[in-house]
Amino acid sequence: MISVFDLFKIGIGPSSSHTVGPMIAANLFLDSILGQASVSDIKSIEIELYGSLAATGKGHATDTAILLGLLGHTPSTIDTRQTDLYLSPILVDNQLNLSGIHTIEFDAQRDVLWYDDTVLPYHPNALTLRAHLMDGTHYQQTYYSIGGGFVINDEDATNPDVDHASPTIDDIPYPFNNAAELLEQCNQHQLSVSELVLANECHYRSLDEIYSYLDSIWEVMERCVEQGCESSGILPGGLQVKRRAQALYLQLCAEKDQPIAQSDKLAAMDWVDLYALAVNEENANGGNVVTAPTNGAAGIIPAVLHYYRDFLQSYNQDGVRKFLLNATAIGSLIKQNASISGAEVGCQGEVGSACAMAASALAEIIGGHPAQCLNAAEIGIEHNLGLTCDPIGGLVQVPCIERNAMGAVKAINAARLACRGDGQHMVSLDKAIETMKQTGADMSDKYKETARGGLAVYADNRIPTATRGVSVNYSQC
Numbered sequence: 001m002i003s004v005f006d007l008f009k010i011g012i013g014p015s016s017s018h019t020v021g022p023m024i025a026a027n028l029f030l031d032s033i034l035g036q037a038s039v040s041d042i043k044s045i046e047i048e049l050y051g052s053l054a055a056t057g058k059g060h061a062t063d064t065a066i067l068l069g070l071l072g073h074t075p076s077t078i079d080t081r082q083t084d085l086y087l088s089p090i091l092v093d094n095q096l097n098l099s100g101i102h103t104i105e106f107d108a109q110r111d112v113l114w115y116d117d118t119v120l121p122y123h124p125n126a127l128t129l130r131a132h133l134m135d136g137t138h139y140q141q142t143y144y145s146i147g148g149g150f151v152i153n154d155e156d157a158t159n160p161d162v163d164h165a166s167p168t169i170d171d172i173p174y175p176f177n178n179a180a181e182l183l184e185q186c187n188q189h190q191l192s193v194s195e196l197v198l199a200n201e202c203h204y205r206s207l208d209e210i211y212s213y214l215d216s217i218w219e220v221m222e223r224c225v226e227q228g229c230e231s232s233g234i235l236p237g238g239l240q241v242k243r244r245a246q247a248l249y250l251q252l253c254a255e256k257d258q259p260i261a262q263s264d265k266l267a268a269m270d271w272v273d274l275y276a277l278a279v280n281e282e283n284a285n286g287g288n289v290v291t292a293p294t295n296g297a298a299g300i301i302p303a304v305l306h307y308y309r310d311f312l313q314s315y316n317q318d319g320v321r322k323f324l325l326n327a328t329a330i331g332s333l334i335k336q337n338a339s340i341s342g343a344e345v346g347c348q349g350e351v352g353s354a355c356a357m358a359a360s361a362l363a364e365i366i367g368g369h370p371a372q373c374l375n376a377a378e379i380g381i382e383h384n385l386g387l388t389c390d391p392i393g394g395l396v397q398v399p400c401i402e403r404n405a406m407g408a409v410k411a412i413n414a415a416r417l418a419c420r421g422d423g424q425h426m427v428s429l430d431k432a433i434e435t436m437k438q439t440g441a442d443m444s445d446k447y448k449e450t451a452r453g454g455l456a457v458y459a460d461n462r463i464p465t466a467t468r469g470v471s472v473n474y475s476q477c
Helices: 016-033 051-055 062-071 080-093 179-189 193-201 207-230 245-255 267-284 300-311 317-337 351-365 370-382 400-419 429-442
Strands: 009-012 042-050 095-098 102-105 112-115 125-133 138-145 151-153 288-291
Touching (some): 042 062, 042 102, 051 125, 062 095, 080 095, 179 370, 179 429, 193 317, 207 288, 267 288, 267 300, 300 317, 317 429, 351 370
Antiparallel strands (some): 009 288, 095 102, 125 138, 138 151
8 A cells, every 4th residue: 555645745846757756856866876975076967868758858847857856955845936046057057056065067958868769668757867976987877757756766666566656564454455455454344445544554653643744735735726716827838828717716706696606506516627727727837736646637636625625514624634545545556556657558547546536535525335435436447548648738738737627527426426326336446447557558659648649749830849949947937
């Protein structure tokens, strides 16, 4: 089981695999080099980007994320409003201050190398960082950003049978490797999915620490929706995509007390759309979001949680905690047995996974038993199978933002449909997860976050190719 502390992480947009992961890789590189030399021994640094990281790295600000990581910033603590200030000495003066203690010369045009036609063996999201030392030697490390902000190095990748995203936890009270085992544990011990996950989490951390973290995750999600509803303008990157959340929010507020809105049985869905749009516009703008389980699908779980908060009378803080714990179980199953990486299996691994997680969690909140929760998750995955990752221009904007709204509504419907049944379903959750993995393996690479197929090559001269040219500076918007 992957911990809730690993699956839900506070990071920055626009991408958990292309922005958060590379920044973490830069942090890890600086930490690892301390075992070989001192930071002050570094003469120069080269950055090599491969596969999907190179193909859509400009639109995802991958290079600038690495530079921010080399400066010593982390995804959870960086002030995204100040990134232009942080980057200015590098981009203007060619001066990179490693960890804030040692300055080297760095020319982004010369020292960042893009190999979009080269895919390294382990994963399509790969980067190599190389430090040339004063004594003429060099130290390098290759990292793989495997989705959701999870990062492993080349040494980790040599053992594919080990899940490096989370420590081995064979001694937890209720271990499970697949959905069938999860359901068996729940039934045998008369536990809900969230209760089982909480018991496993308590094996390593105190209840207060777990609850505090869950509350902080929900707080960031709420703040992200608020900021998205308060912000207007054009999203960065050159597509000229107009932010819609603020206008929709004002429209819905103005209509709330009108008879037509009160008689509309589906009015809640307009608000769910709003919540999802708000989060993913913040993500596209490089703001602070929660990987849930990725940035590209970051709006679905917050949107469904806000639906719970604003439209279900049973809402309380403990319910939010149960929701996130339940979602952790489903996300853990998908990540361990398939993938949550758009570059590996397409958007079915991002939006599909988030939809399944939110569906299962909401099913428990509205009274569903474990079998109904897993049925809801299966519906969420099944009806996202084959979903491609083909953002226009390599930017996480079109169709990504709107796709989150559709995924959130689908998750609510999946939960309601499952809870109207008895939990029995023709296709098991395990089979749906395996099918998603196989579908991703069969999917052409041009539909897996390479900006080379589908909507990504939309034939309009007004749309730039974000894989070339100047990187996006999200802090200026």
